[in-house]
Amino acid sequence: MSEPITLAGVEHQPALLLIPIRLRLRTAYVAADGSADDLIAVCGAVLGQALPGTLGESPSAQRRALRADAVDYGERVVDALLSRGVNVGEILEVGSAVLLESLRQLPQDDEIEEAAGNAPAREENSTEHISGSG
Numbered sequence: 001m002s003e004p005i006t007l008a009g010v011e012h013q014p015a016l017l018l019i020p021i022r023l024r025l026r027t028a029y030v031a032a033d034g035s036a037d038d039l040i041a042v043c044g045a046v047l048g049q050a051l052p053g054t055l056g057e058s059p060s061a062q063r064r065a066l067r068a069d070a071v072d073y074g075e076r077v078v079d080a081l082l083s084r085g086v087n088v089g090e091i092l093e094v095g096s097a098v099l100l101e102s103l104r105q106l107p108q109d110d111e112i113e114e115a116a117g118n119a120p121a122r123e124e125n126s127t128e129h130i131s132g133s134g
Contacts, residue, residue: 003101005050005094008085014050017102021049021063025099028070038071040088043095044081045074050098054080 004011017025025046032038045066052059054077065073081091 005098007047007081007090007094008087012051014098015052015059017046017049017098018063019106021066022099022102022106024066024070025049026103028074029096029099032071040078040091041071041074043074043091043099044076044078045070046095046099047081047091048073048077 004013006012025042028042028045029039032042048054048062049066052062055062057065062073065076078088078091082088
């Protein structure tokens with residue numbers, strides 16, 4: 001994500017979310033459906049990955065925490081953000097927007113195939129006529 005994000009009136013330049021992290025966060029986001037607490041935590045996890053300085057831990061330690069339990073990791077990020085004046089509405093709104101934008105940037109299957117040189121052969125317009133003898 002290249003666009004800055006604003007939390008509690010402060011603009012931040014988010015880090016690029018690694019593709020496996022994006023997919024893990026998408027899975028956690030979908031699994032949180034129906035649970036407001038889990039959804040807030042997952043949005044916190046998204047923001048923790050986009051703004052790795054939030055917890056004061058190394059990015060690799062944060063990725064391990066996310067892999068172990070996205071909701072638990074996200075709750076720690078939410079606590080840190082709340083203590084900095086970010087409100088829950090912002091966490092939900094901005095976290096969802098960051099995740100959605102990062103998922104939009106994922107390459108599509110046909111782009112992956114084409115980049116790998118495995119794109120299906122394109123059909124050529126056939127003007128061949130079949131004639132019968134008569």
